[in-house]
Amino acid sequence: MFQVPVIDVNNDQAIFDGEGFDAVVVVTPNLNDVAQQEITLLADHAKQIDHRVGKQATLLFAPGLAGGRLIIAPVNGDDDYADVRIYAKAAKEGITIAKDAGAKKPLLIVAVSKDHRFSFATEVAALACGQALWQPLETREAQSLSPAFNAIGVMSSLPKSDVLNALEAGRVLARDLCGTEPERMSAIHFADYCVESFKDSGLDVAVVEDKNTLLKDYPLLSAVGRSSFDVARHHPRVVKLAYTGEGQITKTLLFAGKGVVYDTGGADIKIAGGMAGMSRDKGGAAAVAGLMKTLSLLKPKGIKVIAELGLVRNSIGSEAFVTDEIITSHAGVRVRIGNTDAEGRLVLADLLSHLRIQASQSTAPSLFSVATLTGHVVRAYGGYSALVENAVAKQQGVAAKLQQIGQQWAEPFEVSYLRPEDFDKVADKNGSADVISSNNGPSSVTARGHQYPAAFLLKASGLDLHGLQSDLPLSYTHIDIAGSATEGDPLYGKPTAQPLVALLHFTND
Template identity: 70%
Template sequence: MVQVNFIDVKDDDAIFEGSGWDALVVVATDISQTGFDEVSLLAEHGAKVDKRVGQSPTLLFAPGLAGGRLIISPVKNSDDDVEDVRIFADAARAGIRLAKDAGATRPLMLVSKSADPRYQSATEVAALACGQELWQALELREAKGDLGDFEAIGLLNSSEASESVNAIEAGRILARDLCGTEPERMSAPAFADYCIDAYRDSGLKVSVVEDRDVLERDYPLLSAVGRSSFAVSRHQPRVVKVEYVGEGEIERSFFFAGKGVVYDTGGADIKVAGGMAGMSRDKGGAAAVAGLMKTLSLLKPKGIRVVAELGLVRNSIGSEAFVTDEIITSHAGVRVRIGNTDAEGRLVLADLLSHLRIQAEKAVKPELYSVATLTGHVVRCYGGYTATVENAVAKQDGIAMSIASEAQAWGEPVEQSQLRREDFGKIIDPSGAADILSSNNAPSSVTARGHQYPAAFLLRASGLSANGCMSKMPLAYTHIDIAGSATEGDPLYGKPTAAPLVGLYKHITRA
């Protein structure tokens, strides 16, 4: 079993023995306000003999309740001004971990209601947190077989949460598998194949570009990054194209470019001193977009069209590797001088965005996005948070603000950065021989405005800079850097999060 099935439970009697559930997990800000006297009395009695009850996750012997197990996982500091709905996620993860360790296979979860508007999606966020907690790496599942511990998780007093939670979690599982799997098992061709399998019978339109001549003609910057990988068949680049078209009249259109660098050696500007460790996670942007498309295919929102291009490439080292100082013409016809081969992600995205730009110019109310684990600078600035950088058209439409609002409510907070004129100054080629410079030759983490100015490059290299507010065809474009949020815990091998899948889904399906 890869995915836990979440089930809406409306019957209050489900908390009792014989209901088919084998543990009751209570996620609450106040254990006395759950609405169940049996729970409150047991908790009150338990607190008299164990002071941890109500202060930290605890398991109580509970005759008469589901499975004879009552797990109380308190939500702490809910009145604190700086807290957000992630406190429910934290409590849910701790509670479900305890249920798993106790041997439960069908736990029932009760998430306390709150009048605080910050916590209106607490039940769904808690459920998704359980999915995050229980996910196990694809390599481990394939090596040891079915590792599923839970048959199902019940969501008590929930009438409509399970459908969206199950669909979102299915997308997040796909995203985690794609992002977190090692570079041979999830090479560019394997990534493409995994997507094709995941989308089978989904209704999505899927195609893969793999011919070298086509890639070099239509994706010249991407092909430069993968030039040295063409010599090894299992490492050759791919571009996966995916399209979702909802029922009814299309009212809005969304275009996503996903960075899928399946392994980043740094190329000729090689990563040294252990800097390559964890670089199989440099495909988190493409992974998140792939997962988003899976969720869309399951929930089938009406009136929207979503198009994605995933650029899958290995930044290999070898005699064919591209090098700094080369001048390469992008798909949009912009001559790019390579400033550092380790700034490869923006090259991949630029060609994808150029193709999407052409489609967006003919679309209904289009919005364009790039999603990427792009810079160390964003981690220095914001730690584990996603950052957005938008052009003037998107800013005028309030797109980053909308994403941030939706993502905050669903436990994926986003920081908003501002694109400045200095960012365009950083991509000027001092020699004048090329139209623009891809990057400087220092790590982004020590470069001023290191995560903002790549958006300026992407606008110019993709041709989107011609689609500003004063143009005949304004196009809203938002760059999303997830270098800090794509994984949790250990920065090299921590569990993938699938961010910003949930926030993006809620944004594009908002009323």
Template identity: 55%
Template sequence: MAQVEFFTSAEDALFGEGGWDAVLVVSQEFALESHPELAQLVSHAASVDQRTGKEATLLLAPGLAGGRLLLAPTGDLSDDYEDVRRVYEAAEEGAKMAFRAGARAMLLLLDLPAGDPRYLNAAEVAALGVAQGLYLNPDVESQPRVRIGLMNGQDVVRLNALEAGRVAARDLCGGDPEQMAPPAFADYCVSLFAEEPVELSVIDDRQQLEREYPLLSAVSRASFNIARHAARVVRIDYNPEGEIHQTWLIAGKGVTFDTGGADLKVGGAMAGMSRDKGGAAAAAGFMKAVAMLRPQGIRVVAELGLVRNAAGSDAFVPDEIITSHAGIRVRIGNTDAEGRLVLADLLSHLREAAQGSPAPRVFSLATLTGHVVRAYGPYTGVVENSVARVSQQGQLMQQIGERWGEPVELSTLRREDFAQVAPRSESEDLLSSNNGASVNISRGHQFPQAFLLKASGLDRHQLASDLPIPYLHVDIAAAAVEKRDPLYGKPTARPVATLLAMMEEL
């Protein structure tokens, strides 16, 4: 994995103290009133090169750390429709330029307008942008250690924990179908948490999986006899000592490769489907950050469903009726709508864990639908159940995501969504999906939550129940990789930063 580590740095580091070898400035206008020496260098460069301050630039800077001054312009941040991603992207581009120039110990300095609430977390977001720019896939042989000196008062302990989680999420999401097949994904998690204060278990026994996770096991049926592709369920439980005030329960979809199954993906649509495990990857990354920070008063449990949806003689097929862990008879409408089957059994187990737990709240994380990409472009889609909507959980996630450069679009669950999955005969209680692609189905990213509520038994925990449980379904199909490119886009680790900030604010 990438060897990026954050440190706190003082002003004298700019001039060579501490062994730093570059200064990266992220700014809108590069006024640098608090750093006149830097302002003079920028002014001189602008007098001979009109690109200065308008595009990423490397300046020769004798006397500065490493003799390198890199300017990473954000562009105009005052426009009503801009957001902190401009800072993230500028820092990412500047860091990549510095790395290509040979810098391995760079200082990060922000010079941005104050007072705009959109940029409240700009200093932290810039640091995360630098780390995103420097991330290398774990199979890259050369993984040099890169030190980042932070000069704007960022909390380096928190950032290092957050970035460790983001690295794990990117590693797990980006690994190819063999590197991160279900057993290998599970092994990575075992190693990742070996020294952390969590209880981790891996279920690999086929009979146990078929008994306790019947829908998940159906998806994996054609893969069970291939040892390196056989399904796993990973459970990670962070349960600190002392009184617990709230409980987070997270289900992560980990389809390590999705052929579509019997409803085979055709026309090139199968390429990139090794990234269909982005939800489980993000859940594992979030748990890593939590485990390193060790917050008190909150228990966090994640279940990761790791399967390969393979085509083969033993593949599950449309029209099968399979009883979920929650006892719901599910008729399969389309085997390429497999992610909701995996999540439903995970959510049912987490529903049981919610019984007797203080202030439980549930999340599902998944690269679930093409419809969310069609509807929202590059943004994460969040669908609330009634309890989350009344308590404005989705709105809170949207507000926090905006500040952390991980924007969220909020959807409303409607009665039509339940009609989409209503039984069509007396033989079933629920229909998993239509028999078409979600991009061509009305409300294609909203109605899966209706299915998840019913199939998992979470619909028994509505507002009038004895235990109302807020539940957010988070569809990251459009946000899990850069540029919405499932084949070659670098994994983004969304929404790990948002979830961590949300946990801290609740």
């Protein structure tokens, strides 16, 4: 696994060359907030000859400090609407300068703010360094790259390294799975990469690969992959993962991850350049896999986490499924296909149906789907993830909790609501089927284009039978990460692994 380990430091002497550090990176909103007087004095002196110091990230020659390098990365933009991401931005700028300057073991110091918005600023800054340093798997393999740093020290009075290292290990896995091109990370290779990553992890790991089993148990997923069955290297897979913590289980979380390893749109083919970047349509499955990696390292007690990852290529060919077909889901629901480019919800529906059965036998279950599902969520919310919950989850405050956690950990969410119109939209108007998967237009120009898929998922998976008035209410929250799965360039930007960090802390909430 390609990552830079974080080590805890609780000794101001480390800013001098005492523990092998060769650069000091200071992330601070104000130079006067820095606790180490030596740093403040150097920065104040530098400001007299370089007015950029304290305003933009700068490298200072600092004799006597570790490596002779002092990097001041100011936190800018702190106003009424700012959140902890301003610390992440500063940390990325600072750690990039350290790397470019030739440092191999920098020490990160974050000036701690008393503002509750920034309670986890140190952790967020450290994780931002990992995001900045990650390199694509293809590049690492082609060029035999080594990590940029040997380690990063984090100055803190409380130990943070165990959680940070476990989170970053999960995020590295998630970025690798999401960001790698469609042949290197086909459904088969995605599954193999997971199996290898979870070796000796303590997780229960199983891969469904038999065609007849997939056709029988995952009929909607198999419809999406119907044309890919003709190509041996493109066969679909379902990866099943389970983590069981020690002690009495007090709650169970169940995740369905969309892993469309490449989306051509199928028979409703993407045109005019719309296919570019569609190897990233597996970001949901990637984030869930990364979460399971982190859990396997931290081993929290008293919880059980179950995941199913649906891995499939939505290919074009003579065997491709087409609009107007009626296909019966795993839950026994007859689904009319409205658009073959709305394939992700088909994959998720079968996964959720399997998880529904497991949830009915579990302690305090909460179900989730995680997917790069719609263009509409990007139109509506830009780079933010959307939460759409059923009535049971809403009553339990699931989205509200996730939103609060995400705000503190630099993975903010927007909350959307299911409305009666969303269920009307998926009703098959002539009664030939129980539900229709979508309209026949792009979600980005469809009213409520990221909300109504949650209504379809409830109906097609059988979860609609587990509402507030049922004998067995089940909490379900859909998470659309189409806008947040990558940063910068939406087609080829660096994968973020969102919402892994928020989901981890939700499990421990």
